[in-house]
């Protein structure tokens with residue numbers, strides 16, 4: 001439980017009473033006139049603070065069992081993310097919660113208040129804090145950088161920390177569900193192990209022919225702006241997995257390596273510093289690799305960072321065609 005201002009007042013009252021009693025007894029023993037006047041007045045004040053803060057604590061503290069606080073009765077107004085507001089709109093959250101014991105997605109409905117600034121992640125954390133602490137949500141940065149809060153909001157795969165409640169709500173209802181393109185763990189939290197393995201399998205790092213060079217490089221690898229522009233947009237991937245969730249091919253063929261890993265193949269292939277050459281293309285020259293893509297474009301629409309994996313895959317297909325013996329210059 002977090003210490004609130006009320007709790008701090010309670011502690012101040014508790015500490016103040018024995019201290020003042022001690023001072024009063026000492027004053028009486030020393031026959032000091034303050035022991036009959038000022039100290040009893042301060043003692044009464046400390047007792048009053050203690051009593052009043054205790055009453056507030058019981059009736060208004062949101063985490064106190066039986067509290068009369070509006071925060072635990074489905075009308076959250078405050079969360080750690082969203083500053084306190086009094087004029088927010090009441091929104092209904094229908095959260096599809098995965099239950100690993102029953103392997104079912106059960107719906108739970110909550111109410112929360114939202115302003116223009118309230119994000120879906122902020123509202124979910126508020127619900128977790130003040131209404132139902134069994135709701136599981138994964139997040140870290142809360143600023144669209146770590147890629148850990150991906151979920152499906154009203155049918156669209158999005159980063160919950162970058163999605164406003166009011167802009168996502170339809171008829172004041174926000175439906176939140178996990179990304180079904182990834183194995184489910186609990187509620188809206190999904191397992192990324194397989195996703196990370198796919199990423200790792202394409203060796204997403206620069207490859208140099210001279211292995212010792214990395215310990216003995218004599219100068220930096222210079223690049224022109226044109227060389228940089230070839231791969232830079234693809235290096236903005238934050239590995240949120242939204243493109244994988246949106247991809248219709250991944251959802252029908254789990255062996256398809258997926259748009260994120262393929263976009264990273266292109267990112268390193270297009271980098272003038274990389275010396276892996278055709279070997280980088282060899283592993284994805286399959287129906288579970290680049291040729292599995294049906295160019296629906298949903299991966300690029302879902303990407304919150306503008307990575308455009310669909311275009312990367314089409315460029316890879318072009319590179320593969322160029323590398324055919326009859327097309328080689």
Ligand code: SF4
Nearest residue numbers: 237238240241243303
């Ligand atoms: S390509 Fe975009 S949607 Fe896919 S994992 Fe990277 S950042 Fe997320």
Ligand code: FES
Nearest residue numbers: 142146147149161
């Ligand atoms: S919490 Fe990091 S991207 Fe949403």
